[in-house]
Amino acid sequence: MKNRLKVLRAERDWSQAELAERLEVSRQTVNAVETGKYEPSLSLAFRIARLFGQRIEEIFQLDSESSS
Amino acid sequence: MNASSQSTRRSWIVLGVVTLAWLAAYFAARWLLKHAEMETWLRVCVALFPLPFFGAFLWMFISGVRSMDELQRKIQLEALAIAFPLAVLLLMTLGLLQRAVDLPFEDWSYAHVWMYLPLFYFGGVAIASRRYQ
DSSP, rough: EEHHHHHHHHHHTHHHHHHHHHHHOOOHHHHHTTTTOOOOOOOHHHHHHHHTTSSSSHEOOOOHHHHO | OOOOHHHHHHHHHHHHHHHHHHHHHHHHHHHHHHHHOOHHHHHHHHHHHHHHHHHHHHHHHHHHTTTTHHHHHHHHHHHHHHHHHHHHHHHHHHHHHHHHHHOHHHHHHHHHHTTTTHHHHHHHHHHHHHOOO
């Protein structure tokens, strides 16, 4: 799964630590989601989408969707 | 540092203190059982003395895990998935070896081999954490 978390974070000039604080998760979790090493739960994906004011599918995409 | 991470930090410090208290109680009981002359009922009491400390440790540890975020919990699960089979493997192998040969009690009794179990756990945490860095 790919995501635009790093881009969205950079647009707001937030550090990983700041984003982690806003999402109430660890910085390690933000880093792992950004690098695609960890796929967040639906609950966390909703929190991320709400924080950035976007829909989940605008932030997260399956690899097969992004390549087509 | 926000209030949540401060609270988490405080919880881990308390866990560290409780762990030290538990280990101190364990080694004190061990020392007393080895060096002090006591009646049997008192020896049993001394042997059970570390249990409340362990109970406090367990309570704090479970609370700590519950306060983790989803990735940290996953790391804990993977760490235990590594540590638990290793612990079973160690104990089963030692059991077989004890039947095969006379293992020196001072080195290989279950009274000593428990020290390997935290090593398996911390090794598991290190391996699991590495996957998500």
